[in-house]
Amino acid sequence: MRSPTKFSKIPAASITRLSIYSRYLEALAQEGVKIIASDKLAQKCGINPAQIRKDLAYFGEFGIRGVGYFVKELLFEIKRILGLNKVWKMALVGVGNLGSALLAHQNFARQGYEFAAVFDVDPAKVGRRLPNGLIIHHLDELERVVKETGVEIGVIATPGTQAQEVAQRLIQAGIRAILNFAPIQLQVPEGMAVENVDFTVKLDNLAYHLTMGNA
Amino acid sequence: MRSPTKFSKIPAASITRLSIYSRYLEALAQEGVKIIASDKLAQKCGINPAQIRKDLAYFGEFGIRGVGYFVKELLFEIKRILGLNKVWKMALVGVGNLGSALLAHQNFARQGYEFAAVFDVDPAKVGRRLPNGLIIHHLDELERVVKETGVEIGVIATPGTQAQEVAQRLIQAGIRAILNFAPIQLQVPEGMAVENVDFTVKLDNLAYHLTMGNA
Numbered sequence: 001m002r003s004p005t006k007f008s009k010i011p012a013a014s015i016t017r018l019s020i021y022s023r024y025l026e027a028l029a030q031e032g033v034k035i036i037a038s039d040k041l042a043q044k045c046g047i048n049p050a051q052i053r054k055d056l057a058y059f060g061e062f063g064i065r066g067v068g069y070f071v072k073e074l075l076f077e078i079k080r081i082l083g084l085n086k087v088w089k090m091a092l093v094g095v096g097n098l099g100s101a102l103l104a105h106q107n108f109a110r111q112g113y114e115f116a117a118v119f120d121v122d123p124a125k126v127g128r129r130l131p132n133g134l135i136i137h138h139l140d141e142l143e144r145v146v147k148e149t150g151v152e153i154g155v156i157a158t159p160g161t162q163a164q165e166v167a168q169r170l171i172q173a174g175i176r177a178i179l180n181f182a183p184i185q186l187q188v189p190e191g192m193a194v195e196n197v198d199f200t201v202k203l204d205n206l207a208y209h210l211t212m213g214n215a
Numbered sequence: 216m217r218s219p220t221k222f223s224k225i226p227a228a229s230i231t232r233l234s235i236y237s238r239y240l241e242a243l244a245q246e247g248v249k250i251i252a253s254d255k256l257a258q259k260c261g262i263n264p265a266q267i268r269k270d271l272a273y274f275g276e277f278g279i280r281g282v283g284y285f286v287k288e289l290l291f292e293i294k295r296i297l298g299l300n301k302v303w304k305m306a307l308v309g310v311g312n313l314g315s316a317l318l319a320h321q322n323f324a325r326q327g328y329e330f331a332a333v334f335d336v337d338p339a340k341v342g343r344r345l346p347n348g349l350i351i352h353h354l355d356e357l358e359r360v361v362k363e364t365g366v367e368i369g370v371i372a373t374p375g376t377q378a379q380e381v382a383q384r385l386i387q388a389g390i391r392a393i394l395n396f397a398p399i400q401l402q403v404p405e406g407m408a409v410e411n412v413d414f415t416v417k418l419d420n421l422a423y424h425l426t427m428g429n430a
Contacts (some may be wrong), residue, residue, distance in 0.1 A: 019415075049220055082419050087409055096316065097312045098312070098313070099312035101312035111415040153425075177422075178421075194420055198238070199317070199394070200234075203326070203394060204408070205408070205418060206392035207299060210367055212299070
């Protein structure tokens with residue numbers, strides 16, 4: 001019987017795993033599965049069952065011993081914990097190939113993330129209307145547009161050379177969370193949340209599997 | 216004093232963390248840092264020090280108690296463990312916005328991953344020469360080109376609707392490791408290594424931080 005810990009002490013890795021559990025639970029809910037054994041959920045997620053129980057124990061008591069978890073209930077709780085019971089508005093900075101791919105990516109909307117504003121500095125792009133109806137603003141309009149649209153998350157898809165300046169502008173505009181696709185470590189003040197997307201970490205997993213002959 | 220475990224028993228999460236350690240160690244090596252305390256490395260990586268020691272203990276004894284790790288030595292060992300002491304050749308399938316962004320991404324080459332072949336099915340794209348010198352092949356040529364170029368990792372950047380078929384073709388061509396950017400769960404035979412890139416898992420971390428007021 002563990003009581004819920006203070007939220008601030010929960011390791012980042014647990015939060016990432018909660019997010020992964022929610023993806024599988026969502027798929028199960030769509031398939032009409034009502035209950036899942038913790039071993040089965042663990043296996044699907046590639047995580048050991050003790051770890052799942054530990055991650056969930058940070059937030060309270062879930063599931064029934066010997067039975068498993070109620071899929072919809074657990075999904076609802078995880079979404080509540082992660083703050084996914086609302087739509088999060090994002091600002092994209094950089095409408096190159098990567099930015100365009102992100103705008104077209106179906107997973108964002110499906111998971112409750114919405115691009116509410118788009119920025120670039122290229123005169124050939126600024127003012128253009130995108131297929132999703134948004135107009136590309138100049139980066140100089142960031143502060144105004146962020147305020148008007150209620151954007152809370154900034155997404156940086158610029159070249160590495162511009163990413164630090166863009167991060168500073170986002171912070172000045174009141175953004176406190178950044179998803180960074182540029183291949184640099186951003187320097188940000190204490191209290192800012194930054195997540196870096198580094199595809200090569202995933203490739204390292206593949207390389208390891210191929211090297212060890214596990215694949 | 217723990218002895219190295221059998222490699223096959225090492226959790227995937229440890230491998231991912233090794234990859235993250237290597238990124239920081241690389242940055243430290245470039246800055247000329249020779250030794251780093253395990254607490255400092257842990258802090259930089261956002262992981263607790265006990266976890267780092269545990270991850271490394273799978274592979275042997277590293278570092279000196281009370282001193283820390285020799286940056287270059289540890290980096291070399293991690294790269295050896297992950298199989299990063301060689302260049303891995305990749306085949307990209309899908310030269311849309313995302314595929315084009317991946318081809319231009321500087322991090323791949325920096326980390327020892329190289330696109331050696333590129334495929335699409337769009338007649339307007341097949342036969343075109345890319346800025347990096349590669350010619351876009353038709354997917355029907357996959358098997359031949361994979362053999363000729365020695366590609367070992369397949370990268371899927373197609374729409375979700377085509378990803379499963381592409382995965383099957385990659386497997387038929389002898390590929391045993393896939394990096395999947397399409398927003399679907401691939402069905403693959405036992406023994407295949409698949410890593411899914413899901414940007415929204417990173418966003419969930421940001422949403423959580425904003426919700427909990429940690430950011």
